[in-house]
Amino acid sequence: MSRPSIKALAFDVFGTVVDWRGSIAREMQALAAEKRIVIDGGAFADAWREGYVPAMQRVRVGELPWMRIDALHRLILDSLAPRFGFEAFDEAELDRLNRVWHRLDPWADTLEGLTRLKRRFVITPLSNGNFALLTNMAKRAGLPWDCVISAELFRHYKPDPETYLGTADLLGLEPAELMLVACHPSDLRAARAAGLKTGYVARPLENGPGAAAAPFMPDEFDIVADDFVDLDRLLG
Amino acid sequence: MSRPSIKALAFDVFGTVVDWRGSIAREMQALAAEKRIVIDGGAFADAWREGYVPAMQRVRVGELPWMRIDALHRLILDSLAPRFGFEAFDEAELDRLNRVWHRLDPWADTLEGLTRLKRRFVITPLSNGNFALLTNMAKRAGLPWDCVISAELFRHYKPDPETYLGTADLLGLEPAELMLVACHPSDLRAARAAGLKTGYVARPLENGPGAAAAPFMPDEFDIVADDFVDLDRLLG
Numbered sequence: 323m324s325r326p327s328i329k330a331l332a333f334d335v336f337g338t339v340v341d342w343r344g345s346i347a348r349e350m351q352a353l354a355a356e357k358r359i360v361i362d363g364g365a366f367a368d369a370w371r372e373g374y375v376p377a378m379q380r381v382r383v384g385e386l387p388w389m390r391i392d393a394l395h396r397l398i399l400d401s402l403a404p405r406f407g408f409e410a411f412d413e414a415e416l417d418r419l420n421r422v423w424h425r426l427d428p429w430a431d432t433l434e435g436l437t438r439l440k441r442r443f444v445i446t447p448l449s450n451g452n453f454a455l456l457t458n459m460a461k462r463a464g465l466p467w468d469c470v471i472s473a474e475l476f477r478h479y480k481p482d483p484e485t486y487l488g489t490a491d492l493l494g495l496e497p498a499e500l501m502l503v504a505c506h507p508s509d510l511r512a513a514r515a516a517g518l519k520t521g522y523v524a525r526p527l528e529n530g531p532g533a534a535a536a537p538f539m540p541d542e543f544d545i546v547a548d549d550f551v552d553l554d555r556l557l558g
Numbered sequence: 559m560s561r562p563s564i565k566a567l568a569f570d571v572f573g574t575v576v577d578w579r580g581s582i583a584r585e586m587q588a589l590a591a592e593k594r595i596v597i598d599g600g601a602f603a604d605a606w607r608e609g610y611v612p613a614m615q616r617v618r619v620g621e622l623p624w625m626r627i628d629a630l631h632r633l634i635l636d637s638l639a640p641r642f643g644f645e646a647f648d649e650a651e652l653d654r655l656n657r658v659w660h661r662l663d664p665w666a667d668t669l670e671g672l673t674r675l676k677r678r679f680v681i682t683p684l685s686n687g688n689f690a691l692l693t694n695m696a697k698r699a700g701l702p703w704d705c706v707i708s709a710e711l712f713r714h715y716k717p718d719p720e721t722y723l724g725t726a727d728l729l730g731l732e733p734a735e736l737m738l739v740a741c742h743p744s745d746l747r748a749a750r751a752a753g754l755k756t757g758y759v760a761r762p763l764e765n766g767p768g769a770a771a772a773p774f775m776p777d778e779f780d781i782v783a784d785d786f787v788d789l790d791r792l793l794g
Contacts, residue, residue, distance in 0.1 A: 392730075444693060454730035457680060457705040469693040470705035474728070492710070494628075494690035 327499055328519055328557070331439060332448035332471065332489050334480075334504035335456065336371075337528040339436075339447065339465065340426035343367045344527075349422045353415070354408075361406050364530055369405070373398035378450060378479045388477050390452040396420045423451065424458040428465065429525065435550020436466050439557070446471045448489050448502065450479050481512030490518070501545075503553065507538040514543070521545040521553055563735055564755055564793070567675060568684035568707065568725050570716075570740035571692065572607075573764040575672075575683065575701065576662035579603045580763075585658045589651070595643055600766055602642050609634035614686060614715045624713050626688040632656045659687065660694040664701065665761065671786020672702050675793070682707045684725050684738065686715050717748030726754070737781075739789065743774040750779070757781040757789055 336342045347363030354361040377394040380386040399420055403409045411419065439445055446469050447456050453472040460467050471489050478484035490500045497517030504510050505525035514520050520543040526535060540546075547553035572578045583599030590597040613630040616622040635656055639645045647655065675681055682705050683692050689708040696703050707725050714720035726736045733753030740746050741761035750756050756779040762771060783789035 444697065446693075452730075453705070453728045457682075457729065461680065461704050467705075468697050469689070469703075475711055492689045493693065494688075 328443065328501050329495055329499045330444035330446065330493050331501050331503050331521070332446050332486075332518075334502065334506060334509050335447045335449035335451055335459070336423075336426070337525055338503065338505045338523060339432055340428050340459065340463070341527070342371065342423070342426050343530055345426040346370065346422055349419070349425070353411075353419065357408075357410070359407055361408065366402070366406050368529070369402055370395070370398055373401065382479055382482065390455075390474060391423070391450055392420065392452055392455060395423055421455075421458075424455045425462055426459060428463050429549070431549040431551050433464060433466070435554055438551065438554040440466055440468065442557070444468045444493060446489070446493070448480070448485065449473065480509055483512065483516045486513045486516040486518050503550075505535075507536050507542065510538075510543055519544045521547060521557075523547045523549060523553055564679065564737050565731055565735045566680035566682065566729050567737050567739050567757070568682050568722075568754075570738070570742060570745050571683045571685035571687055571695075572659075572662070573761055574739065574741045574759060575668055576664050576695065576699070577763070578607065578659070578662050579766055581662040582606065582658055585661070586655070589647075589655065590644075593644075593646070597642050597644065602638070604766070605638055605641070606631070606634055609637065618715055618718060626691075626710060627659070627686055628656065628688055628691060631659055657691075657694075660691045661698055662695060664699050665785070667785040667787050669700060669702070671790055674787065674790040676702055676704065678793070680704045680729060682725070682729070684716070684721065685709065716745055719748065719752045722749045722752040722754050739786075741771075743772050743778065746774075746779055755780045757783060757793075759783045759785060759789055 333339050343364065346367035350361055350366050351363040377398055381389055399416065436445055446467055448471050449456055450473045452474045453470060456470045456472050460470065471492060473479050473485050476484045476488040486502065487497060490497045493500065498519060501519035501521050502510060502513035503521040503523055505523050505528060510520040510522055522538065522543045545553065545556050547556050569575050579600065582603035586597055586602050587599040613634055617625055635652065672681055682703055684707050685692055686709045688710045689706060692706045692708050696706065707728060709715045709721050712720045712724040722738065723733060726733045729736065734755060737755035737757050738746060738749035739757040739759055741759050741764060746756040746758055758774065758779045760771065781789065781792050783792050
């Protein structure tokens with residue numbers, strides 16, 4: 323498939339580039355073991371993530387002032403302490419746990435796929451994660467971004483159109499020269515509505531084994547790929 | 559010298575990381591030869607650069623609306639056409655020439671120095687060059703930035719304090735945890751006034767052979783280095 327007009331790829335990060343659920347579950351279980359308490363890491367990760375969209379929504383509608391994801395994550399984390407039994411964690415432990423989002427591990431194909439795609443395209447994250455979070459994550463995991471773009475730069479969270487259009491503008495591109503790559507149909511639909519090209523990548527384990535992926539129509543997106551290496555092949 | 563509190567280094571780019579004068583002189587001379595005209599590439603580069611600070615100053619005081627460096631460079635370039643005899647360049651040639659700032663070559667020590675510094679610090683540009691310019695430059699030259707930060711993100715040009723403080727804020731750092739690295743004392747003085755650490759790097763050839771560097775006092779900056787490899791050693 324020839325797409326000569328695409329110059330840059332912007333990647334959703336949580337779920338698309340990195341395995342947030344597995345990473346958080348592993349870190350929480352290690353921390354719980356250290357503290358000699360029992361916590362279901364997967365259930366904890368799911369609960370934390372469930373608070374994410376509603377918290378951003380409160381910012382998007384103006385019910386909360388602009389806040390970084392680090393701050394929103396901490397609000398949600400504090401609310402989960404009684405339910406999961408980590409009220410006894412001290413401030414330093416909670417702060418370190420909150421920053422697990424800076425230390426998420428990539429999927430097995432991520433580094434090889436990004437390295438291949440970088441040969442022909444400008445590659446950047448476009449994430450609701452804050453700028454420092456994305457920068458720290460990339461440094462730790464070796465994500466070979468050409469630059470780092472966060473919703474924080476626009477003070478708008480995805481799926482607000484300012485994020486997609488702002489990314490094209492920062493890169494000096496027309497919206498149609500930029501492709502959003504994501505495993506979430508809702509994100510891709512908003513990008514398409516803003517005039518971007520769209521690339522769906524399947525991440526069947528994002529929400530854990532057996533969880534169903536959100537459905538989409540066969541022709542909704544420009545490309546549907548199995549992983550990042552497949553995406554590189556399809557962009558051929 | 560132990561400086562445990564420094565977590566990130568922000569680099570001035572034009573002159574400090576890349577040799578703007580040599581790169582522009584080479585490209586202009588090649589273009590002139592192709593057009594069978596004679597242009598002194600070094601004098602042309604100097605004239606273009608001379609228009610840079612006054613043009614930014616017009617933005618800083620509000621005489622011009624916010625404009626990217628790409629647009630300011632083009633304003634200056636157009637004004638130089640009669641003097642240097644390239645009125646006959648067509649729009650595509652002028653546009654390509656204007657983007658030579660996206661294609662500047664690094665100094666001989668730049669890649670090795672940055673690669674070493676990246677092992678211990680977050681490294682980012684902090685340049686008045688626009689975001690796309692810095693991203694394209696890094697991709698072409700292989701500059702191993704952890705992220706890209708441009709004055710464009712703050713809609714303030716250096717030496718406005720918003721640029722230095724905004725960089726620390728985006729990286730989630732206190733100003734004193736961030737060092738500005740530059741070959742221009744004026745930039746470093748403004749960074750120091752904003753609370754940043756400062757690293758001077760000598761670039762004796764920035765303005766061509768024989769041009770004098772701007773003077774500074776022996777104790778004005780936290781570190782004074784010969785080049786980026788020396789900076790890495792001094793930050794040891």
